Amino acid sequence: xxxxxxxxxxxxxxxxxxxxxxxxxxxxxxxxxxxxxxxxxxxxxxxxxxxxxxxxxxxxxxxxxxxxxxxxxxxxxxxxxxxxxxxxxxxxxxxxxxxxxxxxxxxxxxxxxxxxxxxxxxxxxxxxxxxxxxxxxxxxxxxxxxxxxxxxxxxxxxxxxxxxxxxxxxxxxxxxxxxxxxxxxxxxxxxxxxxxxxxxxxxxxxxxxxxxxxxxxxxxxxxxxxxxxxxxxxxxxxxxxxxxxxxxxxxxxxxxxxxxxxxxxxxxxxxxxxxxxxxxxxxxxxxxxxxxxxxxxxxxxxxxxxxxxxxxxxxxxxxxxxxxxxxxxxxxxxxxxxxxxxxxxxxxxxxxxxxxxxx
Numbered sequence: 004x005x006x007x008x009x010x011x012x013x014x015x016x017x018x019x020x021x022x023x024x025x026x027x028x029x030x031x032x033x034x035x036x037x038x039x040x041x042x043x044x045x046x047x048x049x050x051x052x053x054x055x056x057x058x059x060x061x062x063x064x065x066x067x068x069x070x071x072x073x074x075x076x077x078x079x080x081x082x083x084x085x086x087x088x089x090x091x092x093x094x095x096x097x098x099x100x101x102x103x104x105x106x107x108x109x110x111x112x113x114x115x116x117x118x119x120x121x122x123x124x125x126x127x128x129x130x131x132x133x134x135x136x137x138x139x140x141x142x143x144x145x146x147x148x149x150x151x152x153x154x155x156x157x158x159x160x161x162x163x164x165x166x167x168x169x170x171x172x173x174x175x176x177x178x179x180x181x182x183x184x185x186x187x188x189x190x191x192x193x194x195x196x197x198x199x200x201x202x203x204x205x206x207x208x209x210x211x212x213x214x215x216x217x218x219x220x221x222x223x224x225x226x227x228x229x230x231x232x233x234x235x236x237x238x239x240x241x242x243x244x245x246x247x248x249x250x251x252x253x254x255x256x257x258x259x260x261x262x263x264x265x266x267x268x269x270x271x272x273x274x275x276x277x278x279x280x281x282x283x284x285x286x287x288x289x290x291x292x293x294x295x296x297x298x299x300x301x302x303x304x305x306x307x308x309x310x311x312x313x314x315x316x317x318x319x320x321x322x323x324x325x326x327x328x329x330x331x332x333x334x335x336x337x338x339x340x341x342x343x344x345x346x347x348x349x350x351x352x353x354x355x356x357x358x359x360x361x362x
Contacts, residue, residue, distance in 0.1 A: 053152075060202065096142070197345065240324055254276075
């Protein structure tokens with residue numbers, strides 16, 4: 004009886020997401036009919052985005068693509084909104100491809116991490132990505148652009164449109180906000196040049212998500228499966244690195260301000276550490292002394308002598324740590340599990356292998 008009532012309640016609540024879906028449909032309709040203008044930059048654009056709020060692994064995928072394109076001899080510029088950055092500048096250069104110019108608070112945590120991990124890439128932030136791309140080109144030579152979190156940024160034409168879907172978030176793609184996590188209807192996946200199913204370590208989870216996408220879209224290109232295995236530990240506030248076995252069996256307090264805190268918890272547990280306490284802060288959180296004192300207090304209360312966080316959080320929390328804090332960040336790498344040749348062909352920017360359009 005209780006289950007039946009829960010199903011009916013959820014069915015009714017799904018109607019709350021209808022206005023959100025309607026707005027998304029109308030916006031796309033306007034672009035398709037030319038009511039809203041799509042702008043084209045004079046260099047190829049590869050977009051990396053998703054349909055949901057929260058983390059699907061866009062940042063590690065962007066960093067992987069930077070490495071692949073750079074290996075082809077291309078000079079890459081990453082265009083990001085710089086969500087929750089504190090700088091008020093309309094356009095801000097985070098890295099000129101030789102040095103990082105601003106910190107994570109000014110740039111936003113994700114653009115800063117990309118700039119730090121990919122020193123060869125130009126990284127810039129601004130709300131209007133077309134204007135931002137023109138601004139970058141007026142200052143620096145660029146061969147191609149990577150549009151970070153760009154699936155809904157329809158005003159900028161893209162030559163390759165990569166859609167990321169989290170294999171572990173089947174529930175999140177079954178309804179629009181505010182009930183589910185969809186920014187727009189699942190059928191919007193049809194705009195993608197290719198679908199990357201991330202965190203695809205478990206075949207059953209990846210297959211369930213893929214079937215759901217096919218139900219909504221009818222047909223799609225074969226999916227590319229992606230994993231994010233841990234690479235090593237980096238001391239927060241420094242460059243010291245430790246292998247994954249270094250903290251095996253240790254008791255740790257973990258904290259993060261990311262879109263998918265559950266995935267981080269699972270990652271840490273899978274490395275053979277004992278998680279004594281988990282603190283999940285809002286995505287893109289700005290750390291304070293009070294927050295760090297809370298983290299320390301939690302560790303002291305449960306007898307943990309190790310603090311673990313994500314690379315995205317590391318440089319934001321570093322200014323508030325002391326010399327006695329044993330705080331480490333887990334570095335991830337992107338692993339293409341299936342579809343490597345398919346992705347490589349798309350990165351060659353061959354027009355016959357891509358589907359240009361609004362998104």
